[in-house]
Amino acid sequence: MKFWTFSLLLFCTLSFTSCIELIDDIKINNDGSGTLKYTVNLSSSKVKVNSILALDSVNGIRVPSISELNERIADFQKKLDAKTGISNVIIESDFEGFIFKLRCDFTSVSALQAAIKDVVRDELRDKNVPELDAIWLNWDGQKLVRSIPEITVKKTTEFQQEDIALLKQGTYTSITRFERPVDHFDNPSAQISANKMNVMIKTNPHALSQNTSLLDNTIYLTPLK
């Protein structure tokens, strides 16, 4: 529990005062299976992160060592890998550049959501996290309805004015990939790749915290041949 409290604190502290880059990249195959990639890039805040890791505690919460963090990450990986419909879970942790990458394959978007909810609830040791009840991915073979889980931006509403300015320097990139061309999509901020098979929306954590529906998108695909 302390680890996750710290992780949340670390994330918030970094979000407050540092530049953070987040990339969520999901590929949906025609059969509904796919691959999720999630990247957290803190390399532009190396000094800040290193200075936190050099401390014993931050605001009274113990700062874990890198080996402890590695253990927890491995534990998270193991738990996620054990979930039904989830396979090939890989987490790459670079504690020099502070870049963390998660990659996993899933058999269906519902299996992916269920697995993430289970693992997060387990880690938080709190079965009652209403934000996790939401469905943020829905695939019917023809269209994908996606948003981002509210829990990921909930904390940002508590930020102070000067921290918000720093949040604006960060980036959040959401990419959705398909096996066949996209016909059209709802979100006017989204861009489509030249090969018509990928949709990307870029924003910053602050804008996202102000409007969690910024990344909401319904993407319609061309009919399956």
Place this chain on the structure above:
Amino acid sequence: MPCPKTPPFWTTQSILRHSSKIRGNFRIFASQSVEPYKVIRRPHFQLILALLFLSSALGVTGQSMTEVTPTTKSETLIPRDAVTVFSLNNISLLQKISLDDLVRYEFMEEVQQELFDGSTTGKTLKDSGIDFNQKLNVFYGKGQNYEVSGFTLGIKDKQDLFVVFDDFEKEEDLYPGVEFYSSYFNHLIIKGDAALLVRVEPNMDKIDEVTDSIWYARGNENPYYDEAYGDFDLEGEFEFEEMPEESEDPTEIELEEDEIEGDLEEENLLEKNYYELRDSVQVMLEMQYLSALCEELFVDQINLVNSDSRFAEQLTHPSEGIFYLDNSRNLQKAEGMWYMQTMFPSLFEDMKELYTGNVILGDLILNQASVEFKMEVRYGEELGSIYEKMNDSKFDKDVLKYIHKDNTAFFSYNVNLREAYEQAYKVIMPILSSEKNARMSTNVLTIELLNEFINKDALFGTYKGSMFGTFNGIQKIKTTKIEFSYDEETFEYSEREVEAEEDMPIFTVGFSTERADIPDKVLKHLSHLTSRFKNMGTYWVYERAILDAADLYMINANGLFIFTNDADLAMRHATGYGKEALSKKSAKRAKKSGFMYAHIDWARAIERFPRDFFSDRENEIIDAMRGKTGTMELTSSKTSKEKTNLSLVYNYQGVYDNSGKYLLDLLNSIYVISK
């Protein structure tokens, strides 16, 4: 008339009367999962906080008072156990700050609320019954068995005083002319025109020791071992178990009731459990220690003033405040000294002797545009002989070359480590050698052999002991970061390393050395170990040495070995700043000072504090101090065998009526943001 010796049971009755309250408090805090240590200290902290505000306030409220010689002076109620005392000379203070100014401060609201509850609406400090012609003395002492803290003050009107201290309940008076009142852990004791507000807290180690002794003597098992779970409960005794979910099956409820009955049969309800026993021990020890303190103060008439002439003399100073810290008693009663006292009793006595007379005396002086804190560090002759030799060092003028004229803060420290070592060897080795103990003899032999075999010329030539340091705010330093670039065709992304900038505090620390060849040898060999360590000609660099991001530079020149993360200093000023170095005037002040000198440009330091390296809370405090200009300067005298004088002067600029007003502004700023 001599006071009759009275049995010290008043405290027993008093505390037992309040024991239900005390336990109630424990339960409340326990239910909030707060450690008992914190339970005790929380109100204590509030008290001291209020007191600090009050102490600032006290000096301004006595304008209409007539001076009457009190029958009992407030300082005569300071217990002998007080190791640290801060005494405010109110008369002197009140000449400098007006009450009207004071009541405008936000922190005064808190003081008023702390002292006056709902029944005293509309009252102010003026109505508190406190005699502002007497000194206010804040004290603290920590011994091996207990801590004592509190303050003493003069009383002008007792009736008014109890309008303020209305939580205190009257206790039985057991000493003639002495009245006792209590409120939870605080005790208000009034004698004549003075009052002592005191709290005595037994040390937790002592409480545990006595509790364990009683617990095991009763034949109990380890209290931290829970047989039901076969596990040790080391997380904390006040952790509550989760409530089981309600069961609708009546058979389950019956079973649970049966289990409870079984448990009750096994457990003797008339006997306290470990934690209840510990609570009782704590209360009894507090009573015992408080009783002993009162016996000494009111029967034996022993207090700090008549038991330490240095403190008595310090009280006669006309300054706004005086400070007293008896370091020798800190050493003797330090919990860590218990081992030495037990294992090496004669060595402990010798060390005690060595530290005899080690005391710090201070004066706080408020001037028109400055606040001055003068300190006199006194010590015994033997320890003084070591300090004298150590501080008898010539100022190393070369350090001035490396202090920029626009620095934010710098310090210099000049000591002669070789002389100090030789003198310490002469003084301390005979003490260690006289200890008849196998372990100590081995240690002494090791030290003597090292003394013979080690090349002291090389050792103390390399590290002479003198050093300097500078802080130059923050600078952008070059780092690298990973950037993701996206392919327009597929939105696939690839990583690339690009240059970036981050804030870093810029510091320089240098040591005087006569043996530049030795650090050079070390650096040369380190460069063989890693390619990140490089010789750049006039300086060395260890790439990404600081927080894996900033380079650390080393300069070995001019009889100095310098560490810095200031690239400009290393690359362009490896032989010194030349004309950009510290001004002659500032350099002269540093040279004239004794073994230590420090200078801070307060406004610049505040502006240049690296925000990223402080918490939000700390940044708020720093922000509150912005706009406060001035310089802070620490100087020291030449060290003699008896004493060293230190002076800390805070000169400020800006339009202020007096320094007291400036201090209150600062205090108020901190209060407002910490609310």
